Amino acid sequence: MFSSTAPDALRRPATAMLGCVMAAYVLAAAGGVGLPTVLAFLALLACTGWALTSVRDPRAAWMLVTVAVLMVIALGSPSDEWDPRSIWLFHAKRIFVDGSLYAMLDGYAVFSHNDYPALLPLLSATAAKLVGHWNELFPKAVGTLLLLPALLLIARSLRAWWVAALFALVTLQIGGTYLVDGYMDALLAVYAVASLATAARCLSRWNALSWPDLVPYVLATAVLSLIKNEGMVLAGVIAVAMIAAVLLRERRAPWGLLVAFAVALLPLLAWKLAVAGAHLTNDLAASDLKGQLLARLPEFSNSVLILKKLLRGWALVPLLILLVLWKRSWRTPVVLGGMLAGLAYAGVLYAVYLGTPHDLDWHLATSVKRTVLPVFLLLTYALLVLVDRWKEGEAA
Template identity: 55%
Template sequence: MSCLSTAAESGRRAALAMLVSVLLCYGLATVGLTGWPVQVAFGAVVLSALLALPAVRDLRTAPLVLAVLVLVLIALGSPSDGWDPRSIWLFHAKRIYLEGTLYAQLDDYAPWSHNDYPALVPLLMACAAGLAGHWNELLPKAVAPLLLLPALLLIAPSFRWRWCGVLFAVLLLRLGRDMLINGYMDPLVAVYAVAAVATAMRHRMSGKHGGSRELVAFTLLVAVLSMLKNEGAVLAALLTAVVLGEGVLRERRLGWRILLAAVVALLPLLAWKLAVSQAGVGNDLAGSDMKAQLLARLGSEGGILPIVGRLLLDVWVLVPLLVLAVLWRPVLRVPAASAAVLAALAYAAVLFLVYLGTPHDLDWHLRTSVDRVRMPVTLLLGFAVLLALEHRAAAKMPRAR
């Protein structure tokens, strides 16, 4: 058991080192150091990932580490054919690589590429191309699955039973499918959301020393989550509110340290949004009359039902909800499970409102995006199901390991 504990701790340290290196890379780029200092910081990201290899000795962590390794190798095998990766993330990365600045997209060239989106991952993709000495779409695309690793390593300690790591890896692979290897950000947003909930709740349940480490992990995760894409910032705020609210209801106290950590973590995003605002770069949703669209669809027969049908009436949403309804007692007894369920439902409500107010054709918007943007909902629900099943099994077999 001590061997497994050591392996789990090495995985935790590797995850924190990766997150710190990612944010250091971004911080250097924000002040114009996009040459060798950023490349060195990106090299630290890769080396930190290699430090996670001993974590395969922990049976909770092994399937997650191996899944990331396989995904990275597959991602290196072919260029992406997805619209979002090629037209947003890889496109922004190529501009950063060629122009040598983090803020390349803020000239608002090709506005269809969502130039207001954060440039954290495009920067890392540009650094990956720099390792090869020329622009290509293979090394940069592999950055996306690689970034799954720190979040997965910080999710694993929430599981006590080894089969939970296997099931969570299978769930992620099934939900993410080709998005995991094509350079999409949505799987990253989902996994980082689960990791943020897991670390925040472990902070609340840990002692002073363990709680401080989990608080640092939560801060780093929220900082990266908010910089993945605009949806990540919304999720970061929702998750923080849910964790604080769940703590008030359960323990009758507000988690001031969690709140302060979230505020600090969102500072890089605030700086980016200020730069976006100063550059006059707009957003398709923010620049539209969402209120008028929302009211119009609420008043029409064809507005609400398609959204509910495509967003919520899906087997990967309904089945976890049914299982959680059956296991409602374990869910209530496991704070991380109840927080994950609340976060999933809150984010589903936000997505519902976004689709109601979208300026695009509703059928097209749902058809082209709902499977991607729903991933945080389904993965949070799956995480809650695993914790509830684990609690129920532990209650029946208290001495089993």
Template identity: 30%
Template sequence: MDVSAILAVLALVVAGFPLSFAILRSPFLALLLAPLMAALLSTVAVVLMLVVGGPLLLWIVLVLAAGAACAWWLLRRPGEPVPYGGWSHALLIALPLLPPSLMIFEPASRWDAHSIWWLHAGYFANGGEYARAAIGSPAFVFSHTDYPPLASAPVAAVWSVVEPDFRTAQLVSTLVTVSAVAILVYLVRRALSRVSARVAWALAIALGLATWSGVTYGVTGGLADALWSAAFVGAAVALLLGPDPLRRPLLPLLLLTVATLSKNEGLIAAVGLALLVTVRARADLRRAALVWLPVLIGGAWAVLARLLHAQSDITNGSSVDPGVPAVDRFDFTVAALWDVVGPLVVGAAVVALLGALFLRGHRQATGLAADGWVWAANGYYLAVLIGTYVSGPNDIEWWLETSVQRVTLPVTLLSAVSLAGWVAVAFGGDGRAESGQMLDQPREPALSGATPTTNG
């Protein structure tokens, strides 16, 4: 690993640590969240640069200063460490993710990484005027200039400080994505707080490792699919599985913001999740309205991209195939989806049905919400995915061949969340009865009369 790569890692951790620690109040979990937080701060800097102009480095400095001030303000407010924030918990999260992350040593040669995310990082790093011209240029339409900037922004930020090279870009992209996966693992563990520690950790880690399923290079190849999928599913776990989805809203809202600012699919999926959370928390609509903030942020980027004359591959496709009837496109799509996720979805649905018939009472005892919320999110995304393929302009066979394995990752993860919930119910017991054997104990105030905190 060269000096530039080491500096990139240190820069991401240092930039994101203060706010991460202020939110989580755990230095160990903050280290896991720091790269993702740095990506969010870099995205704010890129957006400000595009709106106002000027060099990216200037905006990076200003945003980091503002982030440090915000962290100082949060730390002055009453708060407490989130559950499972010890060093042993951080190791339990991070160590299992290291072996598949070693695929980072493969060559940084993925077409999408170079033609989309790192190309965007290149024009972001050249300043506001250059970036605006590139986004609006017809010559760059092939690079999906309307895509949100989060997957490219941290690379651009690092390239503003060190000599640009693709190995550094690959390392930055991987670190941000693994950070999202680590927080997904943490949130699954937190949702299973009443389950046997061994079972809960095994399920949480397995779900994190499932991020490498399908497209094994998705995490380390410089793409955004695993990043937004892990962030979205982490938010879904926090907002749909727990007994009080908005008890600690900041962390899931940050993850949902990451999803909306990482890829267009993330914004569409976030709309569905926001609708579900609004219905679930309809007794307190003022709190439920918080979940729409990430949707508004993602929508604001979509508006800004159009104002900068960015073009979408869906509305301006160059491979229009009007000769294929919609019914044939539907058949092709369903067949491709079945090949990739069909058996998993059906198997998870059968387990969910059996669980609903025989384990509903046990599920309530473990503190998990109804599994139907997860399946509603999964069904919504699947419906949107099918509708996009059927109505889109691209050659359907080429389109499915080049994308279906990547874009179905949220379906895989949400199906795995459903499976994990029922396995926890069936084999995890009631964690409250096993307190003497647990590896950890959550420290949360009682819900009645609890002082609101800033924790995630």
């Protein structure tokens, strides 16, 4: 157990880092990429230094060491993968050259998915502005650095240092090279858990909202929604899952959490309005998703193929069985919310793959290992929370 001031040693620097991230985004949205965004990025680096002071907490120490090791790897290894180079780093370079958050909205290079949110490309471009020239190492490593505030907020939600250590190790195992090579999917998974953890912290046992915890939830959820398009879906699934968990467990509606969720989505809404104004779309939204889904649904082999790929072997099956059979999971809102969110997002992935306009085998082979990461990490976090509270008999 930790003193009452221990959680603040993790919450404050993590919240400050996320605040700097969103400040840079708002400044870029209002006036372009320049000195104000560079100053916000410098403030982010300063807050990273502040976060190092939390190393005395062993829960934070595991997260700090994990990110430090990943940063060394990220800074020493350029990416040759398609998505990092042709989407995220390409968008970042366009923002760097044009000095505008909206550089992609001219419709150039349709293959790069110009409608994707530009938060990470903006931060990468700002990092390049800071060093004075473009390269593909320092900008790429920004995504790895951004793991830190989310991991600190997750560590804050766990009580035992060894459980936090287990989560760090599981994140390394599940995320693998996606944590350092410029892909957004592992970062998306970590922020999904951070959104879940901070949402649970907002809800106290006295049926009231913990207002100091609303700010980390709003910021973590805002960043989650701006990582990539799937972030908006994950943010919504997590909010609905937590609201459903509270309704099932305590027979009340957490309206404050719902309002906080709406506030968190405002930056994404502004981006989507800009995308709509530029008449941009993406391959899934422009396709006959419903028609493809209905066409593939009668063929049972398609569903079997998708489920086999989503389960990724055997690991997810015993995890699900354990969570369902563990009676305490139904009495702990954060665990119930994590289960519901993980399974609901798996259902979303199933529907997307069944309705994909692309060849199903190709789409699964090129993406499923990445897209399933949030499902694995949400369910793993739910299980670790149960382990963390094994002897206490308390609801989250």
